[in-house]
Amino acid sequence: MSIYGTVPVKLFIDKVNKKVLFAESDKDFVDILFSFLTLPLGTIVRRLGKQSQLGCLDELYKSVESLSEDHFQTKACKSMLLRPVNAAAFQCDRLKVQIDDENSRRFYVCCASNCKKMTPVKVNYCNCGSGTSSWECPHNVFGTVEGNDDGTFLKSGLKFIVTDDLQVSPASTTLVFSLLDRFGLQEQAKIEEKIFQLNAHMVCIYNCITNFFSFLHISARRKSDCEIRLHLLTTTTLMFFQIISLLQRASLSKQPLTGLYFDVPLSQDAVNIDQLPKIPKQGDGSFFAIKIKLVHTKDDSSELYAEVGEDFVDLIFGLLCFPLGSVIRTYGQMSPNGCIGNLYNSIDGSANGCVKSECEYLLRTPKLAPFFGCSRDVLQAEELCPRRVTSSCLKCYRTTSQVCTTHTKPLSATVKEMNPKYADNESYYNNGKAYIKGGPRNFLVTDDLRVIHFSLTNTLQVMRAAKVPKEELVEKQLSLDKTQVMKLVRAALVTRGALSSVLLPPKK
Ligand SMILES: [Zn+2]
Ligand SMILES: [Zn+2]
Numbered sequence: 215m216s217i218y219g220t221v222p223v224k225l226f227i228d229k230v231n232k233k234v235l236f237a238e239s240d241k242d243f244v245d246i247l248f249s250f251l252t253l254p255l256g257t258i259v260r261r262l263g264k265q266s267q268l269g270c271l272d273e274l275y276k277s278v279e280s281l282s283e284d285h286f287q288t289k290a291c292k293s294m295l296l297r298p299v300n301a302a303a304f305q306c307d308r309l310k311v312q313i314d315d316e317n318s319r320r321f322y323v324c325c326a327s328n329c330k331k332m333t334p335v336k337v338n339y340c341n342c343g344s345g346t347s348s349w350e351c352p353h354n355v356f357g358t359v360e361g362n363d364d365g366t367f368l369k370s371g372l373k374f375i376v377t378d379d380l381q382v383s384p385a386s387t388t389l390v391f392s393l394l395d396r397f398g399l400q401e402q403a404k405i406e407e408k409i410f411q412l413n414a415h416m417v418c419i420y421n422c423i424t425n426f427f428s429f430l431h432i433s434a435r436r437k438s439d440c441e442i443r444l445h446l447l448t449t450t451t452l453m454f455f456q457i458i459s460l461l462q463r464a465s466l467s468k469q470p471l472t473g474l475y476f477d478v479p480l481s482q483d484a485v486n487i488d489q490l491p492k493i494p495k496q497g498d499g500s501f502f503a504i505k506i507k508l509v510h511t512k513d514d515s516s517e518l519y520a521e522v523g524e525d526f527v528d529l530i531f532g533l534l535c536f537p538l539g540s541v542i543r544t545y546g547q548m549s550p551n552g553c554i555g556n557l558y559n560s561i562d563g564s565a566n567g568c569v570k571s572e573c574e575y576l577l578r579t580p581k582l583a584p585f586f587g588c589s590r591d592v593l594q595a596e597e598l599c600p601r602r603v604t605s606s607c608l609k610c611y612r613t614t615s616q617v618c619t620t621h622t623k624p625l626s627a628t629v630k631e632m633n634p635k636y637a638d639n640e641s642y643y644n645n646g647k648a649y650i651k652g653g654p655r656n657f658l659v660t661d662d663l664r665v666i667h668f669s670l671t672n673t674l675q676v677m678r679a680a681k682v683p684k685e686e687l688v689e690k691q692l693s694l695d696k697t698q699v700m701k702l703v704r705a706a707l708v709t710r711g712a713l714s715s716v717l718l719p720p721k722k
Pocket of ligand 1: 324325326329330341342344
């Protein structure tokens, strides 16, 4: 298990200008960087305590939390959106430091012996109605290779140079010289080398120790003194940094290493949607237009809310399950202010040949976990095939390679992954993908994509909060085609005004 591990990274720092020039590391650090691409957006929001500042994602996440279970196909749908499973979880299991704190080897298996279904989603009941029991799948079952020196995604024995804006290249003297030239730093004296440690649970350790202080009933003054010392100890002497902070900075800034090292306050710069690359007109193919009703001011200056159906909500909630890499693949970048795109482009650019061939495709076209897609996906990601385990004992879920000695009549069978979105066992392999229940249920969505169920009280509340008199409001029926939906999804990832920035005329 690697959640308490640390990974050392050597930074080369320009002392005068307070800037990290580049980092030197072995494969462990770069493996972690590349693993960012496999993380579902909902996992990033959750690990950042719903304060990711990534467009509307925090609001979306909170909306899923507070929306009543009645609106979802099954109870499991809510857990799927709030704790999305990473399709590359078994590969990421080998990382020295992991962002995702979920146990990827835990499955919930149906207790009925004739059902033979399992799911990684935490469910108390199987689709068939029987209870489930949790089972931890052994390491070798889903084909991860153990016991060699290779990294998670990278070949072994390589050293890397990572620039402040996360361009990854294999280390070489030529490269270092050219970087120093680029920064105009011929004098070695100005450059300081510092090693810092990246870990996953810095806050956790810090909280543990501070809690311990309060346990000892140290006086308030003495306690704050201890806390300051502790803070200095953990950030300066040991120089621990949380890997999730690096991911957040990489999503929102072009200098994540400098930001992390010098603790630069993170500001969310406004993204002007009109300056983003144009999204080419999409062929609508099998895409059914999404009908919404927009309520906005007569002068088009602001959008109040939209009345939408379950198709729209399914689309935007579904975003939480898509891996970060699929956003880059579709739009070329996460946010124009961030630098995750550089990381993605390094795979077959500057770090070409460093990634193990079997992992190249996985990183460049990250998938969704089985059944985690939504009914209206516009991001380019496929679902992983549902998994199956052939078990030599259905009572204790031993795999075929292990012999059960506990049960007198071990019964062997193949256990398949079920679709947690459907209570109906018949639709096990049906193509139903929606999280949200169909029917004439309307939802209300604000500009920053807060989703609440439609009711008079909620409508009045939004109107009151916006302080716009009723006379100044107009309604507009819209039918969103695939191109508009793609623009809307991109806006949702980079701005808080997702609806107005796409559906209202640009502000002068
Ligand atoms: Zn069952
Ligand atoms: Zn057994």
